[in-house]
Amino acid sequence: MNQKKYRQIRIAIIVFMALILSIAISIDSYLLAITSIITGIMFTVIVKSRAKIRVDEREIAIREKAANLTYAIFAPTIGIGSALLILIPVTNDAFYLEALGTVLAYLSLFLIALYAISYSFLNKKYGGSNSDEK
Amino acid sequence: MVEATVMKNNIKIYRAMYELTQEQLAEKIGVSRQTVLAIESNKYLPSLGLAFKIADLFKKKVEDIFIYQKEEENENQ
Numbered sequence: 001m002n003q004k005k006y007r008q009i010r011i012a013i014i015v016f017m018a019l020i021l022s023i024a025i026s027i028d029s030y031l032l033a034i035t036s037i038i039t040g041i042m043f044t045v046i047v048k049s050r051a052k053i054r055v056d057e058r059e060i061a062i063r064e065k066a067a068n069l070t071y072a073i074f075a076p077t078i079g080i081g082s083a084l085l086i087l088i089p090v091t092n093d094a095f096y097l098e099a100l101g102t103v104l105a106y107l108s109l110f111l112i113a114l115y116a117i118s119y120s121f122l123n124k125k126y127g128g129s130n131s132d133e134k
Numbered sequence: 135m136v137e138a139t140v141m142k143n144n145i146k147i148y149r150a151m152y153e154l155t156q157e158q159l160a161e162k163i164g165v166s167r168q169t170v171l172a173i174e175s176n177k178y179l180p181s182l183g184l185a186f187k188i189a190d191l192f193k194k195k196v197e198d199i200f201i202y203q204k205e206e207e208n209e210n211q
Contacts, residue, residue, distance in 0.1 A: 003166070056165035058178050 006051035013043050071115060079108040140203045145174050148192040148199065163187045 020036035085101025088094070149159055156170045163170075163184065172178035173188075180188070189196040 056169050057181050057184060058165065058169040058172055061178070 003051070006047060009047050010044060013040055013047070016040070071111070075108060075111055075115075078104055078111070082108060138205045140205055141179055142176060142201045142203060143173065144199055144201070145170070145188065148194070149174075152192065159188075159191075162191055 017036055017040035021033055024030070024033035024036060082101045082104035085097045085104065088097055088101075090098055145159075149156070154162070156174070157167045160167045160170045164187075165184065169178065169180075173180050185196050185200055189199050192199060
């Protein structure tokens with residue numbers, strides 16, 4: 001199975017899952033929804049294990065850049081957004097906005113902390129150190 | 135004066151000499167066909183390991199396959 005066929009099968013699984021999920025939502029069946037998600041994940045894992053998927057260095061480089069770009073966009077957006085939500089004067093109509101802002105602020109802090117920890121870990125792993133050259 | 139560098143390669147020529155398709159070359163060096171295409175069109179610079187792998191496959195030195203060019207550019211222009 002090549003990459004193209006794998007992609008086609010994956011799209012078919014996603015479409016099938018979406019169909020079952022929409023039916024499950026329309027008939028209010030949580031069991032059907034959960035079953036369809038689990039089945040979809042299982043099928044995807046099985047198909048992926050059988051397919052010869054080549055993850056090469058170019059794809060890894062693209063992933064790195066995409067992750068970096070996502071972080072660079074998401075962190076300031078969520079940070080500024082949460083600050084605005086907290087600073088907006090509380091009114092009776094929008095009393096929940098401050099709480100939402102607080103949750104988003106903690107989320108952005110968690111994201112920044114996670115980035116800092118993973119950066120520090122990877123920096124040490126790949127030979128980086130703060131000590132002076134001897 | 136700023137020295138700009140350009141990396142070019144002769145993979146397409148060597149691939150033709152060895153009568154290899156992009157897919158076959160990709161198979162031999164363990165990458166995808168898209169990566170071979172990107173390297174050939176100078177859109178992606180391969181890692182040192184991959185560059186050595188390609189050179190080794192064509193039984194050439196890395197500098198025979200990959201050409202490092204210096205282009206002098208005036209900052210004011």
